[in-house]
Amino acid sequence: MLKTRMLSLLLAPLLLLSVKAFAGCTMAASPETIRVVLPTFAVDPNIPVGGVIGGKTVSAARLLTVMCTGSTTYRSALLGNWATPSATVPGVYETGLPGIGVKVTDFVMPERYVPVTNAALPPNQTMGLSGSDIRLLFYRTGEIVPGNFPTGIVARFSLGTTANILSLQITAGGAKIKSCYASSPSITVPLGSHQRSVFNGVGSTSEMKSFNVELTCQGDNMPVNVSFSSNGATSSPEPGVIPLDGSEGSATGVAVKVVKGDGSPLQFDTAETYHTAGETSISIPLRAGYVQTAGTITPGVANTAMTFTITQN
CATH class of the missing domain: 2.60.40.3310 (Immunoglobulin-like)
Structure with a gap:
């Protein structure tokens, strides 16, 4: 009886070792x-x-x-x-x-x-x-x-x-x-309501409203790149023109035009460099208004959006 019990105790670790190897x-x-x-x-x-x-x-x-x-x-x-x-x-x-x-x-x-x-x-x-x-x-x-x-x-x-x-x-x-970031993550620019008589042909615009994209910056000299892109339902037909969002009840025959503060067109998806002199704040002046894009304008809601992106190496 003693030998049998000793043999069973010896078999237990051998069995565990064989299972470990089997699952390797x-x-x-x-x-x-x-x-x-x-x-x-x-x-x-x-x-x-x-x-x-x-x-x-x-x-x-x-x-x-x-x-x-x-x-x-x-x-x-x-x-x-x-x-x-x-x-x-x-x-x-x-x-x-x-x-x-x-x-x-x-x-x-x-x-x-x-x-x-x-x-x-x-x-x-x-x-x-x-x-x-x-x-x-x-x-x-x-x-x-x-x-x-x-x-x-x-x-x-x-x-x-x-x-x-x-x-x-x-x-x-x-x-x-980041050396610079948007002082406000979103900006609303009210362009107002306008009569069709304001427009006198393709390319004519309503009154342009001024607004600024404001950046808050660190006091370093690390440049940042700022670019703008259209959020319109279709691609931009020309620089700075954003198609309307196409929601139900949207007007037709018009789009939104955005220009720089000096009146030159805003080039979408083209980065410009800022913050090269240690500024702690930067203001990017822009103007926006409606532009006639077709011979006939139909009334309706005229909303759209664009995105600005700040990148840094």
Whole structure:
């Protein structure tokens, strides 16, 4: 009886070891760590919580040859400074730099975001595991404190619990407040109501209303680029002309014309450089009015919009 009981105790660890080996995976290539250099994002403080600050694509696409000798799982996880879910933006994880969170597309399942768990792989066969480029998307999650991202391993992609495929390591990057940003994120310009008799042919305009795009700037000499684009329902027929939004009841035969303060046409989708002398505020003067675009005008609502974009290298 004593020998039999000793034999059963010896068999238990052997059985556990055989199960561990049966569920193992091996790869033709060694696990890799990709060192990621993030940019220093210039953040517009008008971006709301949940707004996208920027992104980074990590070149990771490759085909891995994997042999799994049993049923196993593919997993991905965020680690270290990126392991804490945001309390303000669902699906986003904090980066360790206050006010900035991140979402990471999965290496094997790019349509999903990390973490991915319990994704079953076929047992007992050699297979090609296709990996994709990884997209990092950064979001505002709260009050941003300019600085550098904490460095270190932030994501890992693995088979089972121990067979690492790929790791991401942050080595540089950070965030700063843009040198210039819009003093107000939106501007309404009332163009008034006009009789058809105001217009006397294609190209004639109503009274032009003056307005300014105001920028608030840091006291540095970092240039910024400002560009304007049409939000019209159709493309702009000529520089500075924005088609109406086409909503129900819209007027026809007219559009909105925008010119610079000196009367020259506003060129859409063409950046102009500002903030080269350390100004703390900049005013961009513009004028807008209705312009006749067809031989016949029908009355109705005449609304449209344009977007201005501030970029900084």
